[in-house]
Amino acid sequence: MVRRVLVSVSVLAALFSGAIGIILPGPPSPALIVGIVFQLSATALVALASPHLGVIAVTIVAAGMVAGPAPWPGLFDLGATAWIPITLAWSVVRAVEHARTPLQLWLCGLFTIGYVGVVGTERGPVQAAGSVLPILGAVTIAYALRLRRARQDQLVALDQARRGSDRDRLAAQIHDTLGHHLTLMVLRANSFALTANDPAGRETGRQLAAFGTAALADLRGLVTAVRTPASDTPQGMHAAALEELVADGRAAGQRITFTVSGEPAEFSPAILRAVHRVIQEGLTNARKHAPGSTAAVEVVIGDDVVVAVSNDGAVAGQSPAAAGDGEPSAHGTGLSALRRRIEILDGELDARPTAAGYAVRVRLPKRTEK
Structure with a gap:
């Protein structure tokens, strides 16, 4: 759901840049159409392909918009390039969340620094500093969410460990008490069945032993059920x-x-x-x-x-x-x-x-x- 919203916002921001470029004085430049196509392509890479490829594509397209031919520099000065901070922040967050190796993070950081350098060269240090803010904000949010999830996972693990310990303790108590008495009952019933003088007594002893054996089997099943946590999977x-x-x-x-x-x-x-x-x-x-x-x-x-x-x-x-x-x-x-x-x-x-x-x-x- 969140990804769909971000894709929609990025696409709308790219189309907004195109609409502003069309109403500017002068005929529409081919560079405008090319820039819009590149923005939409980079958005698709962020949404569908590897997050790290998405960051590389977004930073290259953004740098081209800042330093490229008209009308993009003018649109950048007018603040009509909202696609850059939106999509760049989104791609950086995805890259941070899905990073598997330090090399991936280093590549994303290198291309992001390269984009900030282009902004500083073309628009000055103030604009460069402004371009860093959405990136830093996105990274901060990404790491905060990571820490929150890690904390929640830790709490869940601790709770499961405590519950498991309680289940094991309860199962041991059931096994040690009822299991002991049932085992003695079966042994005495078997002994009675062997030593009884009349057939009725021997049959009663055999039945008691059978009932006790069945109870022991049920008890083992109960102990197993107590020790095994339920799953929803x-x-x-x-x-x-x-x-x-x-x-x-x-x-x-x-x-x-x-x-x-x-x-x-x-x-x-x-x-x-x-x-x-x-x-x-x-x-x-x-x-x-x-x-x-x-x-x-x-x-x-x-x-x-x-x-x-x-x-x-x-x-x-x-x-x-x-x-x-x-x-x-x-x-x-x-x-x-x-x-x-x-x-x-x-x-x-x-x-x-x-x-x-x-x-x-x-x-x-x-x-x-x-």
Whole structure:
């Protein structure tokens, strides 16, 4: 937006010089047309090409206007060459902002000093001093903006470092306290399952161990989420990234099949988090309510992303062929919250018993307006 305004102002200033030159006494000089063409060309270089080439072009054209043939010296005396200070200051600011090496700055400074020298030779030291003022003002503003941005970046970096430290400390506390107690619970449940005299006691111990293992896997996911800051930048959805979601379940002894089809694509962080949450919720429900079953995770990436998580075991307290659709009470809280998340993203969620067990299927758009 700012560049468009500056281009417009520079073009208008060049055309203004031409209009004043035309109304001056005498026939229009070819030098007037050539000068206007050179001004417009130099403006295009500043806007579209390398900023340092723009400074060189502007200083050469400006020096030619000051020392060139009529009517340009007269227009300079009349103050009708506003293109020079406007475009020169703009080009210098761009050169300072985009400088990558000292040589680039030295070249810009050399040509700018050359222009000031031409003004001093042709118009005297007072005019030369006046020509320096817009350049110095532009450089001062450029460096002030640079310092302001650097200060803002420093404050953002310090804030992110503080937040990261807080997240790491919170994650460590969660891991050290809950992780310790859950690990002890799993160990004692396994011990009870091995030493219990009656079959019912052994089965209870195995179920408690399974629940504790699932809780440990969920806790690891929570700790990872706490340590990882959220991002607003679109990210790629790849099989390797999604594979990490099922690694914890497999490490805990859960049988999981995992497939991804379609071309990798860029998704907003909100969509990615929703996909992760669907897979986590589906695997967690399979561990809790159908222990010993095999879970299947399928992700299809097309115009939309479709995530399906199913298991081949009955939901606890319900037969595989349970009549009616909908969510069993054991799944209600997690799936209700997940459904709200999906609806916010303009997606669809279908969760119901199947002939073999239970399935959760979610469709999400690649982009959402919410």
